[in-house]
Amino acid sequence: MKKTGERKYAIIGIVLVLFIIIWIKLFNLQILDISLKISSDNNSQRKLVIYPSRGLIYDRNGVLLVSNEAAYDLMLIPMNMKEFDTLSLCLDLSISIESFYNRLNYCREYSRYRPSLFFKQVTAQQYAILQEHMYKYPGFLVQNRTLRRYKEGIAAHILGDVGEVNLEILETDSYYTGGDYTGKSGVEKYYEKDLRGKKGIKVYLVDVFSNIKDSYMNGKYDTLPEPGKDLTLTIDAELQRYGEYLMKNKIGSIVAIEPASGEILSLVSSPSYDPQLLVGRNRGNNYDSLINEKSRPLINRAISSTYPPGSIFKLAIAIIGLQEGVLKPHTSYPCDKSTVGCHGHPPANGVAKAIQYSCNPYFYFVFKTLVQRGIEKSIFRDSRIGLNMWKDKIVALGFDRAYDIGIPGVNKGQIPGSDFYDKLYGKHRWAFSTIYSLGIGQGELLISPLQMSNFCAIIANRGFYYNPHIVKKIDGDLVKGTNTQKVFTPFDKNYFELVANGMENVVNEEFGTGYYARINNIRVCGKTGTAENPHGEDHSIFVAFAPKDQPQIAIAVYVENAGFGGVWAAPIARLMIEHYINGEVSDKKLEKRIAEENLISEKIKNAE
Amino acid sequence: MLNKRGNILINLDWITIAIYFILVFLGWINIYSAVYDENHSNIFDFSQRYGKQLVWIGASIFIIFIVLIIDSKFYSAFAYPFYGVGILLLVLVLFLGIEVNSSRSWFEIGSFRMQPVEFTKITICLALAQFLSSLSFSWEKPKSILILFMLLTLPVLLIFVQNDTGSALVFFSFVFVLYREGLNKVLFITSFALIALFILALVTNLEVLVITILLASVVGYLLTSSRNIKSQIIFYSFLLYASVSIVLINYTDIFLNKEIVLILINVGVVALQMLIMYLIKRSKTLILFAILLIGVSGFVFSVDYLFYNVLQIHQQNRINELLGKNADPLGVGYNVNQSRIAIGSGGLTGKGFLQGTQTKYNFVPEQSTDFIFCTIGEEWGFIGTSIVLFLFLFLIIRIVMLSERQRSKFSRIYGYGVASILFFHVAVNIGMTIGLAPVIGIPLPFFSYGGSSLWAFTILLFIFLKLDADRLQIFR
Numbered sequence A: 001m002k003k004t005g006e007r008k009y010a011i012i013g014i015v016l017v018l019f020i021i022i023w024i025k026l027f028n029l030q031i032l033d034i035s036l037k038i039s040s041d042n043n044s045q046r047k048l049v050i051y052p053s054r055g056l057i058y059d060r061n062g063v064l065l066v067s068n069e070a071a072y073d074l075m076l077i078p079m080n081m082k083e084f085d086t087l088s089l090c091l092d093l094s095i096s097i098e099s100f101y102n103r104l105n106y107c108r109e110y111s112r113y114r115p116s117l118f119f120k121q122v123t124a125q126q127y128a129i130l131q132e133h134m135y136k137y138p139g140f141l142v143q144n145r146t147l148r149r150y151k152e153g154i155a156a157h158i159l160g161d162v163g164e165v166n167l168e169i170l171e172t173d174s175y176y177t178g179g180d181y182t183g184k185s186g187v188e189k190y191y192e193k194d195l196r197g198k199k200g201i202k203v204y205l206v207d208v209f210s211n212i213k214d215s216y217m218n219g220k221y222d223t224l225p226e227p228g229k230d231l232t233l234t235i236d237a238e239l240q241r242y243g244e245y246l247m248k249n250k251i252g253s254i255v256a257i258e259p260a261s262g263e264i265l266s267l268v269s270s271p272s273y274d275p276q277l278l279v280g281r282n283r284g285n286n287y288d289s290l291i292n293e294k295s296r297p298l299i300n301r302a303i304s305s306t307y308p309p310g311s312i313f314k315l316a317i318a319i320i321g322l323q324e325g326v327l328k329p330h331t332s333y334p335c336d337k338s339t340v341g342c343h344g345h346p347p348a349n350g351v352a353k354a355i356q357y358s359c360n361p362y363f364y365f366v367f368k369t370l371v372q373r374g375i376e377k378s379i380f381r382d383s384r385i386g387l388n389m390w391k392d393k394i395v396a397l398g399f400d401r402a403y404d405i406g407i408p409g410v411n412k413g414q415i416p417g418s419d420f421y422d423k424l425y426g427k428h429r430w431a432f433s434t435i436y437s438l439g440i441g442q443g444e445l446l447i448s449p450l451q452m453s454n455f456c457a458i459i460a461n462r463g464f465y466y467n468p469h470i471v472k473k474i475d476g477d478l479v480k481g482t483n484t485q486k487v488f489t490p491f492d493k494n495y496f497e498l499v500a501n502g503m504e505n506v507v508n509e510e511f512g513t514g515y516y517a518r519i520n521n522i523r524v525c526g527k528t529g530t531a532e533n534p535h536g537e538d539h540s541i542f543v544a545f546a547p548k549d550q551p552q553i554a555i556a557v558y559v560e561n562a563g564f565g566g567v568w569a570a571p572i573a574r575l576m577i578e579h580y581i582n583g584e585v586s587d588k589k590l591e592k593r594i595a596e597e598n599l600i601s602e603k604i605k606n607a608e
Numbered sequence B: 001m002l003n004k005r006g007n008i009l010i011n012l013d014w015i016t017i018a019i020y021f022i023l024v025f026l027g028w029i030n031i032y033s034a035v036y037d038e039n040h041s042n043i044f045d046f047s048q049r050y051g052k053q054l055v056w057i058g059a060s061i062f063i064i065f066i067v068l069i070i071d072s073k074f075y076s077a078f079a080y081p082f083y084g085v086g087i088l089l090l091v092l093v094l095f096l097g098i099e100v101n102s103s104r105s106w107f108e109i110g111s112f113r114m115q116p117v118e119f120t121k122i123t124i125c126l127a128l129a130q131f132l133s134s135l136s137f138s139w140e141k142p143k144s145i146l147i148l149f150m151l152l153t154l155p156v157l158l159i160f161v162q163n164d165t166g167s168a169l170v171f172f173s174f175v176f177v178l179y180r181e182g183l184n185k186v187l188f189i190t191s192f193a194l195i196a197l198f199i200l201a202l203v204t205n206l207e208v209l210v211i212t213i214l215l216a217s218v219v220g221y222l223l224t225s226s227r228n229i230k231s232q233i234i235f236y237s238f239l240l241y242a243s244v245s246i247v248l249i250n251y252t253d254i255f256l257n258k259e260i261v262l263i264l265i266n267v268g269v270v271a272l273q274m275l276i277m278y279l280i281k282r283s284k285t286l287i288l289f290a291i292l293l294i295g296v297s298g299f300v301f302s303v304d305y306l307f308y309n310v311l312q313i314h315q316q317n318r319i320n321e322l323l324g325k326n327a328d329p330l331g332v333g334y335n336v337n338q339s340r341i342a343i344g345s346g347g348l349t350g351k352g353f354l355q356g357t358q359t360k361y362n363f364v365p366e367q368s369t370d371f372i373f374c375t376i377g378e379e380w381g382f383i384g385t386s387i388v389l390f391l392f393l394f395l396i397i398r399i400v401m402l403s404e405r406q407r408s409k410f411s412r413i414y415g416y417g418v419a420s421i422l423f424f425h426v427a428v429n430i431g432m433t434i435g436l437a438p439v440i441g442i443p444l445p446f447f448s449y450g451g452s453s454l455w456a457f458t459i460l461l462f463i464f465l466k467l468d469a470d471r472l473q474i475f476r
């Protein structure tokens, strides 16, 4: 092996040379270069941040939903404050001397050297006066901001809100400085990085009185702000407004999806609020009163609340049964009320009829054959295998999944598998008899309105879907990725057709449970459901898509504490569909009756 | 004899330890000054950074004891398991870590944050030493080279994925270790040039280009010539020429277009060097080397040209963002300029303790972490920066010398690793505050605020001191 000990000289040489270079550079900077000492004359520069305008938000038809308004914050650098006419400033801002000192202390506590927020969102008149007097107030500066303007007053849960950054965000994202605004919920939060744009900076030279004299080095270090990107939502503002109108004084939600694209047409969560309430100087107070309200209007029920699916789940059971071969299109089961309860109806001959009459024993038997496969001798082991096979299929139908729709807070829901019951009862200590209620959509199932609406879209498409989403374009460019990928479910198209026939009957045939959803010139396919509510009146659910061929809309309507699904949820779905497809509603009386009905007071009373 | 061999207190290199404590102390003073605020002046105010740093310094002393108590064989025996743990942490941080300033490289446990990359510097250094010193290793065996390559690139890739470009670059400094242990000369020059180029391409500053070419000349010289009187004279005249041209560069814009002067100086250097070398030694390597030099300057100029003339603004921004240059929304150019102003305003003797204004006014970003050198420059002047620079230089050369006296190859290699890491950190950190290196956000060892970095550098250094103290126990 050759000796390489000599090489230490080369290494020490390199180290030495680099250090000498640094040293020479330091000598140059600190001893020779006089210009740097002049630049550092400590009061000579001010950085002024220029805030970009936040991106605008439009609906699918170009209706402007969110725009910006100019606002001005009065900032203070305590270090630069000198003796001045405090009374004059108090008058300009119409605050008391006491309040002035409180604010001053707050700023000092934050930092003596950094600008901190002294007075939030000065009004236009105050700003006009202030501007003339600013020269008298050394250390103070006016910072331009933009505030949101929610002109339409709708879609609060979708759009979300914008507020001051909190400490956590300040520490993890160096973009923000104290007093900056950021999206707090909804699209405003999810698309924050697109909407916020990029700050600009202007560096000024100032004299000893802090008056701006000139731009620093001819603007060499100035940067222009880049405005935020505009968003185009998939939401139809008109339909959204109509949905919110129908859901007035009711608790619940509506999710409407365009099946051919996965675009969410409306996402109503009721009760809602005017998003403008959370803008401006009253934001804090309004937020407090909204959060304390019993009906909890800040919750986005459409994506975060989950309910047992009730009878609608029979559609999923039917599709799986057919695909697994345990159910044939013309299979009949007796309406044997000794298994589960049912209501009087003609005999259910075949799957489509069973769906039309929503026969409980029928689906009890289908579910039984799905779970008890006879693979193992022990019924405990057998049910375990059967349940897991069933769960895989249910998941394939789009349940048990938190869709990335473009707003935060999407709930995954719950589809129990063997793990779930093992934890509850112990391994091999449960069988079909323990879990049979899953077959009729009750029990430990939890599904969100969004998932239900997407399931309906899958049936409308006869077996596929696109990831449901809420933002269509960013700055005019279509959002690609998962939103444009067709997802196929592993079920035969014909089985969906069969289920669709059943749903058509539900609405359009005699003895159908969803006759309230019938529209004269549109073939609506629907299904009623009732979610059992141990705490009070059951929740009313209805899903539908229309027209039957080439469907334009798939919808899920939830009305809490409204009882049977056919009574309240079905007519709301009907009005939404008619409004969307025909542009107007024929039955004005129904519309009026629905909108005026108050189903909320009862619940609030019960909660007390 | 046996007694002397066994007594760790006698065998420890107290000079290095003294320098360590001086550096840590100076670092703390400057953190105190950087975040000083009349309202919170108590040094034990643990809500303030200097208070926290004090806690971490205290913990470091505890760590030092532990490192010194552990048997030195332990470090070589567990080098590979440590390496594995280091890699595991780098993977875990990708999933469990939190994002700070756009790089996902921090663990957060309660209010405590830790950056595993700081500690992987130690584990990789140990593993490298263990591998290179193993009997099965040979530069002739392709398998050895392959393993070596993977050993080093795996962590670097993981750190790049975390979007922590600065820390990933640190590992390239191991090229010094490899060179010392027998890496081919040409390979060394090439990789050294590549590292320099990569850093240069980030700065795209012509001044730095001149420096690198001069540096490359010196490196080339050192590698190719013997140490007789004649070549010594040439070496020192180069050094003089380098110094003169750097001083000149800063004052030429009064008369002439700066860029033209720079190019002239470069061409002059290269031509002169080629001529002299050709006259002294008519060797082929020299010509190769000269071609390399010309290639280097051509490459950097074209990078510069491409970057500013061919790429669109938004493409430039994207690249800058990729390199972490735009982490501050106010613009990197502005910050570096402010940092230079802060250091420059210190003058010969500085403004005095707590008297700095540039850093106080927050003109300089991150003034207690990556830009701590600004506070030194502003408050302690050229005298202060020279002392700090000298201390670091002394420390690094001391570690190299100590490494050379090791009987075991493992200890020597590890020592060189420590020296390389320290060297890279010091050179790039100080370089970035004065505009010689890009702002890649790596801390100044022992100075910068932060527990992870202080502890990691402490462990790194004291493992070596422990190995050194036990060197007599190893028989050839």
Ligand SMILES: [Zn+2]
Pocket: A335, A336, A342, A343, A345, A358, A359, A360, A361, A362
């Ligand atoms: Zn029945």
